[in-house]
Amino acid sequence: RPKIFLTRQLPSESMQLLKSQSELTYNHDDRYLSKEEIIAEIQGVDGLLCLLTDTIDDDVLGANPDLKVVANFAVGFNNIDVAAATARGIPVTNTPGVLTDTTADMAWALLLAAGRRVVEGDRFVRSRQWQGWGPLQFLGGDVTGSTLGLIGFGRIAQAVARRARGFDMKILYWNRTRLSADEESKLGVQYASMDDVLAKSDFVSVHVALNDQTRHLIGPRELSLMKSTASIINTARGPIIDEAAMVDALKNGSIASAGLDVYENEPQLEPELYDLANVVIAPHLGSATIGTRTKMGNMAAENCLAACRGQVPPNLVNPESLD
Numbered sequence: 016r017p018k019i020f021l022t023r024q025l026p027s028e029s030m031q032l033l034k035s036q037s038e039l040t041y042n043h044d045d046r047y048l049s050k051e052e053i054i055a056e057i058q059g060v061d062g063l064l065c066l067l068t069d070t071i072d073d074d075v076l077g078a079n080p081d082l083k084v085v086a087n088f089a090v091g092f093n094n095i096d097v098a099a100a101t102a103r104g105i106p107v108t109n110t111p112g113v114l115t116d117t118t119a120d121m122a123w124a125l126l127l128a129a130g131r132r133v134v135e136g137d138r139f140v141r142s143r144q145w146q147g148w149g150p151l152q153f154l155g156g157d158v159t160g161s162t163l164g165l166i167g168f169g170r171i172a173q174a175v176a177r178r179a180r181g182f183d184m185k186i187l188y189w190n191r192t193r194l195s196a197d198e199e200s201k202l203g204v205q206y207a208s209m210d211d212v213l214a215k216s217d218f219v220s221v222h223v224a225l226n227d228q229t230r231h232l233i234g235p236r237e238l239s240l241m242k243s244t245a246s247i248i249n250t251a252r253g254p255i256i257d258e259a260a261m262v263d264a265l266k267n268g269s270i271a272s273a274g275l276d277v278y279e280n281e282p283q284l285e286p287e288l289y290d291l292a293n294v295v296i297a298p299h300l301g302s303a304t305i306g307t308r309t310k311m312g313n314m315a316a317e318n319c320l321a322a323c324r325g326q327v328p329p330n331l332v333n334p335e336s337l338d
């Protein structure tokens with residue numbers, strides 16, 4: 016039975032799986048562990064099962080020479096220094112696929128809420144200010160028939176696009192690589208340059224992975240290309256958008272609204288964001304359903320257990336670590 020350390024409790028089914036097949040130790044508290052605490056906890060273990068909120072850099076990776084795997088409970092793995100893990104021969108795994116639809120649903124929840132001012136309206140009613148229906152109250156932008164722009168076109172963006180077809184939207188996408196004409200017509204999407212996607216869309220939804228090439232991909236210039244009536248939606252990673260520049264754009268009306276699930280320095284937000292009426296703010300809920308978090312937990316557990324047993328884990332992100 017391999018020894019595994021888990022940085023935060025997972026859904027009960029995943030805990031049972033880990034407990035039944037490993038000698039599991041885990042953080043029992045509802046709080047993040049510091050890097051120092053993680054280093055102390057992984058002494059003598061075979062596997063580390065961690066979360067997006069844990070920074071796994073070379074100090075952590077080098078702290079236990081016998082570490083056989085770092086299994087991330089997330090599809091994104093920007094919290095892990097994968098190059099350093101590869102150099103040390105440590106496999107890194109993620110949880111792709113199982114959270115695609117759930118995250119796409121969340122992008123849509125934010126899109127509809129931001130576009131149709133659902134949260135503003137909710138706040139207004141709760142504040143007891145509502146005096147009755149009015150023809151000019153909380154007018155938003157039309158969703159049906161509008162143009163959706165997708166920045167990045169991986170699994171989640173494609174799931175967002177599938178849903179957009181039900182809203183009769185024109186769908187533009189920008190991605191590092193372009194799909195074949197056949198695939199584009201099957202999905203009902205059109206490729207455009209990033210500038211065109213930004214300039215022509217009523218809703219821009221961000222779906223690239225965070226890395227050195229995508230940090231602040233959407234900055235002041237990109238925001239200035241957007242329509243003043245448009246909304247920006249981010250369920251990917253906060254640092255892809257320059258948050259301070261986005262606040263400026265939202266304040267000066269150069270974009271209409273934002274629907275955000277992720278932030279540059281979670282859990283801190285750019286201070287003015289808390290008070291902007293035209294922003295819908297969610298606490299990183301993209302994959303937050305019982306079913307999906309359970310699938311993610313089981314997948315991360317299976318990855319961790321396989322690598323501890325010397326097998327190739329199913330969702331290896333750095334195959335070169337095995338060379």
Ligand code: 8YV
Pocket residue numbers: 066067068088089090091092114299300301302303
């Ligand atoms: C999670 C995510 O909520 O998978 C990801 O990359 O951002 C979300 O699914 C979070 O990462 C859990 O660690």
